[in-house]
Amino acid sequence: MDVFNPAFWTFVAIMAGIYVVLALGLYVQFSLAGLPNFGHVAFMAVAAYTMAILVVRAAMPLPVAAIFGLVAAVALGCLLGIPSVRLRADYLAIASVAAGEMVRYLATNLSWLTGGPLGSVGLLGPARFVSYNAGWQDLLDRLSRALSSVLGSAATPDRAMLLVVWSLAGALLWVFRRLERSPWGRVLRAIREDETAATAVGKHVAAFKLQALLLGAALGGLAGLLLAWQIGVFSPNDFEPTLTFYAYLILIFGGMNRLWAIPVGAAVFSLLYTGTQFLTFFPLSLVDSGSRAFLRLFSVGFLLVLFMMIRPQGLLGNRRELLLEK
Amino acid sequence: MLLEVRRLTKRFGGVAAADDLSFDVEEGSITALIGPNGAGKTTVFNLISGFLRPDHGEIRFAKRRLEGRRGDIVARSGLVRTFQTPRVLTRMSVLDNLLLAAQDQPGERLGLGWIMPRRVARREREIHARALEMLDLVRLRHVSDQYAGALSGGQRKLVEFARALMVMPRMILLDEPMAGVLPALVLQLLDHVQDLRDHRGVTVFLIEHDMDVVMSVSDRVIVMDEGRLIADGPPQAIQNDDRVIEAYLGPAAQSESSGKGPRETPRG
Numbered sequence: 337m338d339v340f341n342p343a344f345w346t347f348v349a350i351m352a353g354i355y356v357v358l359a360l361g362l363y364v365q366f367s368l369a370g371l372p373n374f375g376h377v378a379f380m381a382v383a384a385y386t387m388a389i390l391v392v393r394a395a396m397p398l399p400v401a402a403i404f405g406l407v408a409a410v411a412l413g414c415l416l417g418i419p420s421v422r423l424r425a426d427y428l429a430i431a432s433v434a435a436g437e438m439v440r441y442l443a444t445n446l447s448w449l450t451g452g453p454l455g456s457v458g459l460l461g462p463a464r465f466v467s468y469n470a471g472w473q474d475l476l477d478r479l480s481r482a483l484s485s486v487l488g489s490a491a492t493p494d495r496a497m498l499l500v501v502w503s504l505a506g507a508l509l510w511v512f513r514r515l516e517r518s519p520w521g522r523v524l525r526a527i528r529e530d531e532t533a534a535t536a537v538g539k540h541v542a543a544f545k546l547q548a549l550l551l552g553a554a555l556g557g558l559a560g561l562l563l564a565w566q567i568g569v570f571s572p573n574d575f576e577p578t579l580t581f582y583a584y585l586i587l588i589f590g591g592m593n594r595l596w597a598i599p600v601g602a603a604v605f606s607l608l609y610t611g612t613q614f615l616t617f618f619p620l621s622l623v624d625s626g627s628r629a630f631l632r633l634f635s636v637g638f639l640l641v642l643f644m645m646i647r648p649q650g651l652l653g654n655r656r657e658l659l660l661e662k
Numbered sequence: 663m664l665l666e667v668r669r670l671t672k673r674f675g676g677v678a679a680a681d682d683l684s685f686d687v688e689e690g691s692i693t694a695l696i697g698p699n700g701a702g703k704t705t706v707f708n709l710i711s712g713f714l715r716p717d718h719g720e721i722r723f724a725k726r727r728l729e730g731r732r733g734d735i736v737a738r739s740g741l742v743r744t745f746q747t748p749r750v751l752t753r754m755s756v757l758d759n760l761l762l763a764a765q766d767q768p769g770e771r772l773g774l775g776w777i778m779p780r781r782v783a784r785r786e787r788e789i790h791a792r793a794l795e796m797l798d799l800v801r802l803r804h805v806s807d808q809y810a811g812a813l814s815g816g817q818r819k820l821v822e823f824a825r826a827l828m829v830m831p832r833m834i835l836l837d838e839p840m841a842g843v844l845p846a847l848v849l850q851l852l853d854h855v856q857d858l859r860d861h862r863g864v865t866v867f868l869i870e871h872d873m874d875v876v877m878s879v880s881d882r883v884i885v886m887d888e889g890r891l892i893a894d895g896p897p898q899a900i901q902n903d904d905r906v907i908e909a910y911l912g913p914a915a916q917s918e919s920s921g922k923g924p925r926e927t928p929r930g
Contacts, residue, residue, distance in 0.1 A: 514775070515772075519761075519769035519786065520770050526762045530749050533750070534734075534762070535713075535737070536711070536733060536745070536749070537762060537763035537825060539770075660752045
């Protein structure tokens with residue numbers, strides 16, 4: 337891959353935008369309401385699979401299937417949240433890890449429904465390759481044609497996707513910024529700080545936590561849909577638990593409890609993650625590409641550790657806030 | 663009677679932290695709950711405020727049954743508590759700590775801020791004005807923008823006190839409100855407590871270890887020991903009650919003490 341290939345950087349920027357939506361969901365749950373969700377990827381997977389299955393099997397129009405995808409993600413949130421929001425946070429952490437893995441294993445093993453390890457191309461069995469993505473490609477084509485009147489030949493479907501993803505991400509950031517600053521957001525922050533104190537002043541803690549969990553689930557589902565449309569084909573391996581941790585990295589990187597740090601964190605993370613692919617020069621050129629792949633992941637981890645040592649509050653975080661005991 | 667407690671019992675394993683307790687708190691009174699360490703006072707508060715579920719017994723507040731109800735329902739019905747170790751929201755400003763506690767803010771419902779922004783904003787202004795008034799009351803207005811976590815233990819007690827008042831309680835449960843508060847402020851706080859009752863009609867029920875405070879401020883004193891109620895009456899009668907002196911100082915001390923009343927070192 338060429339460093340100066342613009343198509344590559346468009347791809348990186350689209351992924352960064354999808355990460356913004358994903359991390360925003362986690363922000364609502366974890367940074368606002370203090371809910372440790374370690375299975376965020378499950379909401380992505382459930383939404384993506386629901387959408388793809390409905391498009392391919394039920395021949396549903398894409399927008400309708402997408403809405404059902406989001407509903408499925410929220411339903412999973414209910415399943416996970418209703419029994420666990422009344423319990424201590426640690427139980428939700430465990431339940432959510434398990435939910436994330438269960439969704440992935442179910443997707444791998446319920447071949448008749450999900451296409452199994454083959455993923456979305458095998459939705460109707462291994463003999464007939466199918467795609468759910470025609471509707472989305474159509475939409476991007478039309479959008480890029482519409483844009484070409486303004487942008488000329490610079491308007492490509494990829495760039496249309498970039499525009500869609502980042503407009504969506506920007507709009508959602510704005511909406512949640514307003515929610516965060518509303519009295520509703522104040523109650524959530526109070527719950528994050530001390531549930532007992534929030535209860536003592538008359539707030540129904542479990543209800544607020546469930547709201548945050550479900551909003552986060554819907555955002556996770558939306559990120560899953562965008563990812564599915566972006567990559568065109570997906571399999572259970574695209575919903576590894578590491579995705580959840582990327583979202584956490586983005587929150588930590590940008591600065592905990594800072595909404596506007598999410599796009600910054602997502603940009604830095606994407607640069608770090610993809611940029612290290614170009615570390616092919618001497619002395620790294622001495623090792624073969626297989627070992628370099630491991631070196632690359634190692635260097636991502638090393639840079640992260642170094643960063644957290646130097647700047648534990650993240651790029652835009654508040655160090656004083658970090659030092660205050662809870 | 664504003665608060666009526668009947669045969670309240672709570673056991674932890676073999677220990678009865680509240681053992682068949684019955685007492686009343688009269689509307690508009692300042693009632694103190696005292697007893698040696700481990701007598702079960704805080705358990706009683708936790709039971710009344712909905713943070714613990716009793717094994718048996720009834721709790722009636724303003725004629726409404728409250729036993730086993732959730733803590734937030736109890737608080738919304740006008741019975742608000744504070745904690746022995748103050749629970750401030752450390753990474754929120756002092757002002758936000760108070761704003762949070764106000765009731766009837768429609769903006770706390772998800773999305774209502776969009777549907778009725780003006781009502782939310784109007785209520786927010788009312789709440790804000792009231793919060794500043796409360797901060798003036800506890801002399802903390804100068805730190806209103808600081809993180810609550812940056813305050814001293816005594817200041818946190820005051821924040822919690824002010825926050826409880828923001829709920830507009832009919833009755834307030836104060837768990838050792840004076841412990842750790844600057845002595846000069848204790849007198850002020852005492853004034854506030856009396857003012858609450860006299861001018862705002864708030865009933866006060868407090869746990870306190872400082873006997874000077876208890877004897878000077880309260881209309882009635884309830885004494886507990888090992889989960890049981892051992893005395894209940896006006897402060898003067900309690901001071902000379904043999905069983906109270908015994909509970910505090912042991913049977914041998916009974917003959918030595920005369921009229922001085924029980925005293926205990928506060929537990930930090």
